Amino acid sequence: xxxxxxxxxxxxxxxxxxxxxxxxxxxxxxxxxxxxxxxxxxxxxxxxxxxxxxxxxxxxxxxxxxxxxxxxxxxxxxxxxxxxxxxxxxxxxxxxxxxxxxxxxxxxxx
Amino acid sequence: xxxxxxxxxxxxxxxxxxxxxxxxxxxxxxxxxxxxxxxxxxxxxxxxxxxxxxxxxxxxxxxxxxxxxxxxxxxxxxxxxxxxxxxxxxxxxxxxxxxxxxxxxxxxxxxxxxxxxxxxxxxxxxxxxxxxxxxxxxxxxxxxxxxxxxxxxxxxxxxxxxxxxxxxxxxxxxxxxxxxxxxxxxxxxxxxxxxxxxxxxxxxxxxxxxxxxxxxxxxxxxxxxxxxxxxxxxxxxxxxxxxxxxxxxxxxxxxxxxxxxxxxxxxxxxxxxxxxxxxxxxxxxxxxxxxxxxxxxxxxxxxxxxxxxxxxxxxxxxxxxxxxxxxxxxxxxxxxxxxxxxxxxxxxxxxxxxxxxxxxxxxxxxxxxxxxxxxxxxxxxxxxxxxxxxxxxxxxxxxxxxxxxxxxxxxxxxxxxxxxxxxxxxxxxxxxxxxxxxxxxxxxxxxxxxxxxxxxxxxxxxxxxxxxxxxxxxxxxxxxxxxxxxxxxxxxxxxxxxxxxxxxxxxxxxxxxxxxxxxxxxxxxxxxxxxxxxxxxxxxxxxxxxxxxxx
Amino acid sequence: xxxxxxxxxxxxxxxxxxxxxxxxxxxxxxxxxxxxxxxxxxxxxxxxxxxxxxxxxxxxxxxxxxxxxxxxxxxxxxxxxxxxxxxxxxxxxxxxxxxxxxxxxxxxxxxxxxxxxxxxxxxxxxxxxxxxxxxxxxxxxxxxxxxxxxxxxxxxxxxxxxxxxxxxxxx
Ligand code: HEM
Ligand code: SF4
Numbered sequence: 094x095x096x097x098x099x100x101x102x103x104x105x106x107x108x109x110x111x112x113x114x115x116x117x118x119x120x121x122x123x124x125x126x127x128x129x130x131x132x133x134x135x136x137x138x139x140x141x142x143x144x145x146x147x148x149x150x151x152x153x154x155x156x157x158x159x160x161x162x163x164x165x166x167x168x169x170x171x172x173x174x175x176x177x178x179x180x181x182x183x184x185x186x187x188x189x190x191x192x193x194x195x196x197x198x199x200x201x202x203x
Numbered sequence: 204x205x206x207x208x209x210x211x212x213x214x215x216x217x218x219x220x221x222x223x224x225x226x227x228x229x230x231x232x233x234x235x236x237x238x239x240x241x242x243x244x245x246x247x248x249x250x251x252x253x254x255x256x257x258x259x260x261x262x263x264x265x266x267x268x269x270x271x272x273x274x275x276x277x278x279x280x281x282x283x284x285x286x287x288x289x290x291x292x293x294x295x296x297x298x299x300x301x302x303x304x305x306x307x308x309x310x311x312x313x314x315x316x317x318x319x320x321x322x323x324x325x326x327x328x329x330x331x332x333x334x335x336x337x338x339x340x341x342x343x344x345x346x347x348x349x350x351x352x353x354x355x356x357x358x359x360x361x362x363x364x365x366x367x368x369x370x371x372x373x374x375x376x377x378x379x380x381x382x383x384x385x386x387x388x389x390x391x392x393x394x395x396x397x398x399x400x401x402x403x404x405x406x407x408x409x410x411x412x413x414x415x416x417x418x419x420x421x422x423x424x425x426x427x428x429x430x431x432x433x434x435x436x437x438x439x440x441x442x443x444x445x446x447x448x449x450x451x452x453x454x455x456x457x458x459x460x461x462x463x464x465x466x467x468x469x470x471x472x473x474x475x476x477x478x479x480x481x482x483x484x485x486x487x488x489x490x491x492x493x494x495x496x497x498x499x500x501x502x503x504x505x506x507x508x509x510x511x512x513x514x515x516x517x518x519x520x521x522x523x524x525x526x527x528x529x530x531x532x533x534x535x536x537x538x539x540x541x542x543x544x545x546x547x548x549x550x551x552x553x554x555x556x557x558x559x560x561x562x563x564x565x566x567x568x569x570x571x572x573x574x575x576x577x578x579x580x581x582x583x584x585x586x587x588x589x590x591x592x593x594x595x596x597x598x599x600x601x602x603x604x605x606x607x608x609x610x611x612x613x614x615x616x617x618x619x620x621x622x623x624x625x626x627x628x629x630x631x632x633x634x635x636x637x638x639x640x641x642x643x644x645x646x647x648x649x650x651x652x653x654x655x656x657x658x659x660x661x662x663x664x665x666x667x668x669x670x671x672x673x674x675x676x677x678x679x680x681x682x683x684x685x686x687x688x689x690x691x692x693x694x695x696x697x698x699x700x701x702x703x704x705x706x707x708x709x710x711x712x713x714x715x716x717x718x719x720x721x722x723x724x725x726x727x728x729x730x731x732x733x734x735x736x737x738x739x740x741x742x743x744x745x746x747x748x749x750x751x752x753x754x
Numbered sequence: 755x756x757x758x759x760x761x762x763x764x765x766x767x768x769x770x771x772x773x774x775x776x777x778x779x780x781x782x783x784x785x786x787x788x789x790x791x792x793x794x795x796x797x798x799x800x801x802x803x804x805x806x807x808x809x810x811x812x813x814x815x816x817x818x819x820x821x822x823x824x825x826x827x828x829x830x831x832x833x834x835x836x837x838x839x840x841x842x843x844x845x846x847x848x849x850x851x852x853x854x855x856x857x858x859x860x861x862x863x864x865x866x867x868x869x870x871x872x873x874x875x876x877x878x879x880x881x882x883x884x885x886x887x888x889x890x891x892x893x894x895x896x897x898x899x900x901x902x903x904x905x906x907x908x909x910x911x912x913x914x915x916x917x918x919x920x921x922x923x924x925x
Binding site for chain 2: 822843844845846847849850851853857858872874875877878879881882894900904905906907908909910911912918919920921922923924
Binding site for chain 1: 230
């Protein structure tokens with residue numbers, strides 16, 4: 094990781110999809126993606142504001158629930174959630190590697 | 204077992220239709236999440252870390268093989284092939300889709316099951332002794348009374364928006380396997396000098412942030428007054444319970460702050476006014492009790508030569524009998540505990556295949572009955588001694604024969620941060636490590652009866668306050684951390700564990716438990732002195748010294 | 755705001771309907787309108803009880819969720835309407851207060867729910883003795899239709915006097 098990256102407050106917007114509850118993120122290419130690797134990382138207040146607006150619209154449109162910004166870091170191009178909680182949400186239960194997103198993409202950060 | 208009549212079935216079916224409508228309104232946008240949440244919670248549907256979570260009630264812990272097969276079916280069809288049996292005689296599914304939940308509840312309704320009032324600030328699933336009706340020395344089977352309470356509390360118009368959740372437990376035994384003193388209302392079936400059945404009422408117990416042991420409020424409530432007295436208890440609570448602070452809203456805080464005497468006087472006054480309102484006709488008591496009449500037990504000798512021979516020959520079976528087989532009130536029968544604490548599996552989790560297997564065994568060898576326990580295990584309540592060996596073999600084939608009931612590896616554990624939205628730390632991973640560390644059965648025997656209970660946050664779903672050894676996951680500057688508590692008990696000798704001191708990081712908590720065990724083994728008066736007895740004799744100090752001074 | 759009355763729990767019973775609100779809610783420091791049915795707060799009732807019961811017009815009382823009807827028990831026969839506040843849906847004290855008005859004090863005037871009244875709470879409210887509902891203008895009347903059909907029977911005795919399941923079971 095380059096030095097200045099640490100100084101930047103990086104955030105990803107996450108939520109649960111309304112109809113099935115799956116963990117989703119606002120993505121680079123699509124509004125809602127399931128894997129964190131495809132998420133859009135906001136690096137300033139302006140970008141965060143845009144994510145929050147997109148999310149509010151999606152909550153209103155009943156696509157997602159419980160949207161919030163979560164802090165991340167980026168190492169070697171990989172997005173890493175700052176908290177244990179978000180690492181587990183991004184991967185799946187740590188006692189069941191066969192379940193959750195980790196089961197589909199074993200290379201996801203743990 | 205109780206069977207629904209047309210009225211019970213109609214109520215549950217109508218509830219499914221109501222919920223289908225609510226989900227429909229939510230998906231169409233006629234309900235916001237804020238409006239929908241209380242409605243889904245009243246049907247046991249949460250939103251957790253990875254997905255929705257559906258909690259299904261197993262009222263007072265009794266279920267039929269047919270119901271267990273349905274639980275397996277739901278795990279397979281709508282979930283990821285497993286379920287989690289909780290400390291509240293419920294089962295939780297971790298991955299249902301919102302859009303499927305009305306169908307799941309409809310499937311459950313076909314076997315007289317539901318998720319009604321498994322969450323929300325209402326009267327929750329009534330819990331009971333898993334050995335009810337089969338334990339020796341029971342005053343009376345508590346389950347008819349549980350069923351009476353279940354019906355009375357279902358869709359109660361006055362008590363669906365209480366200050367906080369309300370949990371009732373009932374036991375019919377002196378030996379408390381239902382933790383009644385840790386419930387909002389705990390009820391013990393008793394008999395008075397005239398030989399009449401009645402109820403000892405305990406009130407204001409609970410765990411969570413402020414653990415409090417219930418206080419006895421009445422020695423004897425006559426049968427006919429059961430529901431009127433309970434109504435009075437709840438009415439006073441509904442009016443006066445705190446609503447300004449969610450952590451102070453349980454009845455335990457009301458009783459604690461107001462004092463038992465004052466609360467009791469208010470309840471008595473309300474009871475005097477409203478007594479006779481909720482009619483509980485003798486005919487209804489008799490109708491419900493008839494469903495719980497003992498099954499057709501065969502007249503058998505108290506011992507079985509086949510059983511004794513297998514015990515002699517087979518070490519594995521001997522070990523199983525030692526911990527998992529308990530005395531039955533009928534000669535020639537035994538109660539069998541089925542441990543859901545196999546190594547490498549989250550405590551309380553069972554796969555759909557295991558649910559089917561245990562249902563088949565119950566059908567064939569346990570007079571069509573199963574139980575679930577607040578220690579997250581299953582029970583086959585009616586097994587002939589002659590069949591025990593076969594039952595053990597079949598359980599073994601299903602991976603359900605862990606011979607560890609009551610031992611250190613029989614860990615009670617909530618889902619923690621691997622699933623739960625409220626968690627501060629993982630609990631399953633610590634349980635797993637503990638099981639590995641104490642895997643050796645001889646060592647487990649040497650340690651003897653020991654209950655480790657663990658919660659991933661202060662809500663205490665894993666009963667850590669009443670573990671002989673309790674472990675509480677906390678968050679310390681964004682890192683998982685674990686506090687240790689010693690000396691708790693959820694049984695008739697209920698006590699709240701004492702915190703040892705500063706907590707431990709994940710890599711040190713298992714070692715800390717090992718230190719506690721080592722200290723106990725060095726201090727105990729002979730093999731017969733259990734951890735709890737020893738702790739009560741010597742107190743916290745030597746454990747504290749061992750844990751913190753060596754550092 | 756609109757006022758709904760005639761709600762019923764019986765499938766083909768009365769139809770709930772929007773009715774004119776004949777009552778005027780009077781602020782604590784406002785003049786009492788001459789000859790009009792008024793609803794006042796408990797505080798104002800306490801302060802001006804004699805004047806209020808002496809008026810020649812119906813009197814209504816609005817109780818906050820922490821104000822128990824027991825505190826006005828002796829005056830209930832002079833009161834024609836009690837409005838129970840449900841400040842948020844989670845605050846269920848009003849249910850116990852309605853039951854007490856009907857069962858303990860035999861109050862036979864109007865008991866009105868005001869505040870955060872939700873679709874799915876209506877059957878419970880009716881069963882506890884509430885017989886009118888002040889709801890938002892966009893509150894769907896379909897909620898009242900559903901209330902009449904959602905549950906055919908009930909386990910507990912309630913203020914509607916319909917037979918309980920136990921009474922049906924055992925005649
Ligand atoms: C995963 C979702 C769950 C959530 C959101 C949840 C939430 C809570 C909360 C907030 C409390 C504290 C109540 C209070 O102090 O007023 C609590 C207590 C409790 N829960 Fe859970 N829980 C969950 C799962 C479980 C599980 C899996 C079990 C059983 C293993 C369980 C059993 C209990 C018990 C026994 C209590 C203690 C009751 C008391 O305080 O007296 N819960 N739960
Ligand atoms: S104790 Fe906390 S972490 Fe564990 S299930 Fe309950 S709420 Fe979740």
